Amino acid sequence: MEAIGVLMACPIMPYLEEELDRRFKLFRFWNFPHKKEFLKEHAHSIRAVVGNAFAGADASLIDALPSLEIVASFSVGLDKVDLVKCKEKGIRVTNTPDVLTEDVADLTIGLILATLRRICESDRYVRSGLWKMGDFKLTTKFSGKTVGIIGLGRIGLAIAKRAEAFGCPISYYSRTKKTDSTYKYFPNVIELASNCNILVVACPLTEETRHIINQQVIDAVGPKGILINIGRGPHVDEPGLVSALLEGRLGGAGLDVFEHEPEVPEQLFGLDNVVLTPHIGSGTVETRTAMADLVLGNLEAHFSNKPLLTPVV
């Protein structure tokens, strides 16, 4: 398969890159400063694109690759892939579901605990020598608090299962009510936000869910509640969120994703009720390796005319 051209949209992971290099003719998009020239010369030989949450295959790239057969995304979210266009053109699309579910759910609980219990700040307190001056302040208990989840898919359910072990009542909002769920359903996000202590964004990013966390939802969570975002940055009206945190209208936030990664609003850096992580939801050696194997497995299957492992389109 060494002659098959594969375009990697951005740097992802050394293991994946090495394997793609070994098995295919790999083009590293980021190494070509003049994209137009590159595409002119090599587009015809590119039959696959490998992308992730940061860069995928939008309409213009798809149009520029006449031989494109498959987009294999190193992510479960496909907001960076023009799915409609792929479907139109018969281009297959795969993602990496299930293998990252546990790690993302684990990080979600980690963010909740870090935010409510001020773990990062208390670590800073010790390292800076402040403990010698006096005890740390009182923080907020997690166990027993109501967790409201937006999106009850694989990740949402995994978050719920973990939160239940802390005695947390679970409620959710979803496009449709889940008939087999015992969790409390709310028909809209504002009602969910008004009735929980911890609001978690765990749904896919689509046209409908862009800025699903807007000013009204933030106000509904309120100064005693916290927001956790492990979805996508554009789920949240980021400037609105920043204002609300600076003004004390929102109790706190744990954020793994941002509207313009890797840029993070600097006004958040000084807030002790905000926990910031650089999109590490699936960031463990075990999971990223499993994700890479899924990408490779899907490509191998496609080019061997076998059934795809995790097709979306």
Place this chain on the structure above:
Amino acid sequence: MENQNPVPTVIPKVLVLRPPPVFPFFEPRYSDKFQFLKAWESPIPTEEFLETHAASVAALLTCGFNRITPDILRRLPSLRLIVTTSAGLDHIDLPECRRRGIAVADAGSVFSEDVADAAVGLLLDVLRRVSAAGRYVRAGLWPLNGDYPLGTKLGGKRVGIIGLGNIGLEVAKRLEAFGCFISYTSRTKKASVSFPFYQSAIELAAYCDILVICCMLTDQTRHMVNKEVLKALGKEGVVINIARGGVIDEKELVRCLVEGEIAGAGLDVFEREPEVPKELFTLDNVVLSPHCAVLTEEAVGDLCELLAANLEAFFSNKPLISQVAT
């Protein structure tokens, strides 16, 4: 018409040697119910203070860092009750209390959930580098240096709990939901629990990837997590301590962390608080917290209510709420 003055109610006295961490919250809420004899506020030495002012005192409110020795107890001839704000009892001479007929009440399980939450929070932070990655973001390094290095998955890990009391059980319950496999060591095997039991910390460490210390500090458990246990835990091992600093040989732990003999640690307690070994400050695989696993608004509120309820029960000759066996 003659006004009858109401008979003044005697507000019972409660001796406090040095203020427990919760005292600034407790005193204002209950100063109308109890008269606090504050030994630390007196300029005279404690022994003299006790002899002069505490001869008739029946109740003592204490905490983990006041050692209640036979010497102190001798100076309190009327003492019938010790209420400690801690769940641990290593600071109280229990045999002497039994001999004197002094009842002891502790914090029961009032903050077990909060402590278990803190243990899980520390573990997730160590494995997934939440604090270290947060520092990376706040230093502006994400746009400069790219993605943060990968952490370690929690799911599927073997967690060994040292001490399966209230707190240990709460930790076990939580970590099972993350797909961890729980085993434990304890003074005695718990018949009601199905987790695999190991006779010693070293056997537990050999089998597990993660140790969570949830036991009391006693003569038997002092420095129980020592060089051999850490070696058995191995290079991928993680230690979480929300119990007492003295359970770990701290010097050895620091050496192992600095030299990469174990993979990481989450520590809420230390041998000589608030002193913390400076070698730990430059490590990203270590998360440190200032003995605050119990310090939530909710736990403090619940603890204050429990302390008051025990004292009120005692002074009304009713059964204590959270009496411990001496």
